[in-house]
Amino acid sequence: MADLTKILDGPWSPPAQPQFDPPEVQLVAAMERAGIRPPANIQLDGKLHRFDSYTKGKPGHDKSGWYCVFPDGVPAGRFGCWRAAIEQTFRADIGRELTIPERMAEAKRLAEAVKARDAAKAKIQESVADVAETIWASLAGAPDWHPYLVRKGVSPNGARVTGDGRLALPMYDPAGHLVSLQYIDGDGGKLYHASGRATDAHWIVGDDNGGTVYIAEGFATAATIAEETGQACAIAYSASNLPAVAKALREKRGSLADIVVVADHDKGGIGFKYADQAAAKYGVRVVRVPIEGMDANDYRAAGHDLKAILLPPTQDGWLLKANALMADQAPPKWIIKGWLEQHALAMVHGPSGAGKSFVVLDWCLHIASSLPEWHGNKVKRHGAVIYLAGEGHYGIKRRLAAWAAHYRPEDINLWVSKTGCDLNTPEGYSRVLEAVRGVGEAPSLIVVDTVHRFMNGDENSAQDVRTMIQAADGLKEEFGCTVILVHHTGVSDEAQHRARGSSAWKGALDVEYSVQAGKPLKIVNKKMKDGQPDHFLHANLVEVVIPGWMDEDGEPVKSVVVMPAEAPEQTPKADSKLAQFRKRWEKAWWESGAEERDGMPYLSRSFLRAALEKDGNAKRTVDNMLNPSYTDKIIGTLIISDMIETTEHGWIFTDPTHRGAMIMAKNGHPKSP
Numbered sequence: 001m002a003d004l005t006k007i008l009d010g011p012w013s014p015p016a017q018p019q020f021d022p023p024e025v026q027l028v029a030a031m032e033r034a035g036i037r038p039p040a041n042i043q044l045d046g047k048l049h050r051f052d053s054y055t056k057g058k059p060g061h062d063k064s065g066w067y068c069v070f071p072d073g074v075p076a077g078r079f080g081c082w083r084a085a086i087e088q089t090f091r092a093d094i095g096r097e098l099t100i101p102e103r104m105a106e107a108k109r110l111a112e113a114v115k116a117r118d119a120a121k122a123k124i125q126e127s128v129a130d131v132a133e134t135i136w137a138s139l140a141g142a143p144d145w146h147p148y149l150v151r152k153g154v155s156p157n158g159a160r161v162t163g164d165g166r167l168a169l170p171m172y173d174p175a176g177h178l179v180s181l182q183y184i185d186g187d188g189g190k191l192y193h194a195s196g197r198a199t200d201a202h203w204i205v206g207d208d209n210g211g212t213v214y215i216a217e218g219f220a221t222a223a224t225i226a227e228e229t230g231q232a233c234a235i236a237y238s239a240s241n242l243p244a245v246a247k248a249l250r251e252k253r254g255s256l257a258d259i260v261v262v263a264d265h266d267k268g269g270i271g272f273k274y275a276d277q278a279a280a281k282y283g284v285r286v287v288r289v290p291i292e293g294m295d296a297n298d299y300r301a302a303g304h305d306l307k308a309i310l311l312p313p314t315q316d317g318w319l320l321k322a323n324a325l326m327a328d329q330a331p332p333k334w335i336i337k338g339w340l341e342q343h344a345l346a347m348v349h350g351p352s353g354a355g356k357s358f359v360v361l362d363w364c365l366h367i368a369s370s371l372p373e374w375h376g377n378k379v380k381r382h383g384a385v386i387y388l389a390g391e392g393h394y395g396i397k398r399r400l401a402a403w404a405a406h407y408r409p410e411d412i413n414l415w416v417s418k419t420g421c422d423l424n425t426p427e428g429y430s431r432v433l434e435a436v437r438g439v440g441e442a443p444s445l446i447v448v449d450t451v452h453r454f455m456n457g458d459e460n461s462a463q464d465v466r467t468m469i470q471a472a473d474g475l476k477e478e479f480g481c482t483v484i485l486v487h488h489t490g491v492s493d494e495a496q497h498r499a500r501g502s503s504a505w506k507g508a509l510d511v512e513y514s515v516q517a518g519k520p521l522k523i524v525n526k527k528m529k530d531g532q533p534d535h536f537l538h539a540n541l542v543e544v545v546i547p548g549w550m551d552e553d554g555e556p557v558k559s560v561v562v563m564p565a566e567a568p569e570q571t572p573k574a575d576s577k578l579a580q581f582r583k584r585w586e587k588a589w590w591e592s593g594a595e596e597r598d599g600m601p602y603l604s605r606s607f608l609r610a611a612l613e614k615d616g617n618a619k620r621t622v623d624n625m626l627n628p629s630y631t632d633k634i635i636g637t638l639i640i641s642d643m644i645e646t647t648e649h650g651w652i653f654t655d656p657t658h659r660g661a662m663i664m665a666k667n668g669h670p671k672s673p
Helices: 023-033 100-138 145-152 219-229 239-253 270-280 296-301 308-309 322-327 356-368 394-405 426-437 462-479 504-508 579-591 606-614 619-628 634-640 657-667
Strands: 048-052 065-070 075-083 086-090 167-172 178-184 189-192 204-206 213-216 232-235 261-265 283-287 335-338 345-350 385-389 414-416 445-449 482-488 511-516 521-528 536-550 556-565 595-597 602-603 643-646 650-653
Touching: 023 065, 023 075, 023 606, 065 100, 065 445, 075 100, 086 100, 086 606, 100 167, 100 178, 145 219, 167 204, 178 643, 189 619, 204 270, 213 219, 213 239, 219 232, 219 296, 219 308, 239 261, 239 270, 261 270, 270 283, 270 643, 296 308, 335 356, 335 536, 345 356, 345 462, 345 521, 356 385, 356 414, 356 445, 356 482, 356 511, 356 556, 394 536, 426 462, 462 482, 462 504, 579 602, 579 606, 579 634, 579 657, 602 606, 602 657, 606 619, 606 650, 619 634, 634 643, 650 657
Parallel strands: 213 232, 213 261, 261 283, 345 482, 345 511, 385 414, 385 445, 445 482
Antiparallel strands: 048 065, 065 075, 075 086, 167 178, 178 189, 204 232, 511 521, 521 536, 536 556, 595 602, 602 650, 643 650
């Protein structure tokens, strides 16, 4: 018999099995990675355990750390810290992927851990509410000379004072129960009663007479608003709580109540972001002081007229009855029927080289040369066209000459600027205004090509964008014409079908078109104020020899003309980055226990962070992935695509199609993608 030890190069032994730490040790390590100091003893028994978490290096003495892990099967559960707004799921590493039954069991455990967490948190908050009631009842009213009130220039408005001289402010839930307290020292330092309820908690100061009710972030701002307007103002206590308080007031006061969020004008735009969410969800109005870095209290203290912002003057005849409005018939008026309306602000955007300027110039020339149709659509209004060109004239000359050679018009009533200018400055606007007046007739259309060449400032700044929109609107009103802004798209794959820069563009436009690169190219209507959006057509850029034009070598000069084309055959595509991001968010949602908020999938920031780090991403990379300003990363992409919205300490999934499928799958049976 052969000697197997020689064949196998030594005695055979089974391969070494990977070694894993006990689940208790793995849980401790997970807590430390999350920034939570773990307790000395860990018990995996499916019950919720609380401990002092010492987050941010400070002892809490309030047992805000917690965990609930089930030991059966593959140990799994949740842990977190209420004080630091940290929450993560935990599953012991067993060295392999879970089977379908194991995943189903895990989803059940995570859901049970959520129930245990919520029950424990509710019990704690109930205890805090009892303590807050006792403290609040024992306090005297704050004096007018309290240092913080003097510094902010407001009256006490019902605030009380503690024995150590701090202001105390009550926090009520929507049912009117006192749930917690906020304390403010003389220097403005703020502290909340530990472990108290904060979500939707608020306090109304001022005369609540059933009229307009305002909502502000902090006490001094709310007190200032109440004193200026003579109306009630609710304190939300934080920017992130503005939507929840707006919801509470809307449900209590009804759909017709006038509710106004007064957002802080902070440099990061956080206040306006949450105020905008409140407006979108609950139909409240939003106002903001015009100076960056100020809130309403700062604005008044600086000597500005706050009342003019909060209480705009009424206008006679501002409201019209429907019968009178319908009697004045106003059907849509078109320049190019179905595509370009009269007296509109439009934008055409697309990536460099996609053909957007060729498309816009084709519109201009059809309007300026009295041709009856554009790609089968009637040209309803002909007239002068002003083309503000920010790039070299030689390229435009070739395009004009090629178009004229193909269509052979009798005349082209088109006027082209020599250079660009800063249209959103007084000097630039006046220059354009006077030049257009000098043509001698009101134009049908003014084109600004491109925005980048005519805009002074940062296209990512909402404030700079607004000045550009105001300039374009000014030209539109001055000459009763349509204005088209030609703009670039972003660099990333997911930004190819939207305008580059601030989201303020989209809200201001009447009409929006996307020119998408390809052979043929695609012209897509993204927005139409009095028409059907999402219609499109295809076109080719067809090469044309310009008669009589020769280059230095005697070769004929060519350019291209936009011509109609058939739609290309559709071929399956790999998942886009947006689809990949959506699937990663959904996978994390299932792994986190498939929580809901108001019937919509909810995923906490801390859990998604842990999931992305588990994918092997570095901490700095994950920071960028979770930053909504990075519109090519997961959170920024999903937000600008209207798939998710920020809420509480995470996000809800708002896209109706995928949201419905996720909730149906959850209610049908536990699932993990």
